[in-house]
Amino acid sequence: MLGSSIVRLRIIGYLEGISFLGLLGIAVPMKHVYGVPEATEVIGLIHGILFIFYGLFLMEVRSNYQWDMRTTLLSFIAAFLPFGTFVADVKIFKNYCGK
Numbered sequence: 104m105l106g107s108s109i110v111r112l113r114i115i116g117y118l119e120g121i122s123f124l125g126l127l128g129i130a131v132p133m134k135h136v137y138g139v140p141e142a143t144e145v146i147g148l149i150h151g152i153l154f155i156f157y158g159l160f161l162m163e164v165r166s167n168y169q170w171d172m173r174t175t176l177l178s179f180i181a182a183f184l185p186f187g188t189f190v191a192d193v194k195i196f197k198n199y200c201g202k
Contacts, residue, residue: 108167109199112160113192116181119157120188122150127185157182168199 126146133142158179165175178195181187 107200108160108163109196112157112164113196113200115153115156115160116188116192116196119150119153119182120186122146122153123182123188124185126150154182157188164196164199
């Protein structure tokens, strides 16, 4: 089941989305309000790594499922929006599970 590229994309999408929300909602306020820059360093690094994996898995899914440019681009743009990967999972990725 984890061998499926779409399942890997869905999992990394959730992790990337959670890390993005953690970065925006926890780490950035900790840095600017409480003067703790280490929060953005740690969570930012984790988020950056997850973002890279999201992009790689997205390209793998695009190849495996013959996605058109529109679907791929919308899925990529989702990573730049708060809650975007969660929406992409429901609106796009979920439709390809089991195929």
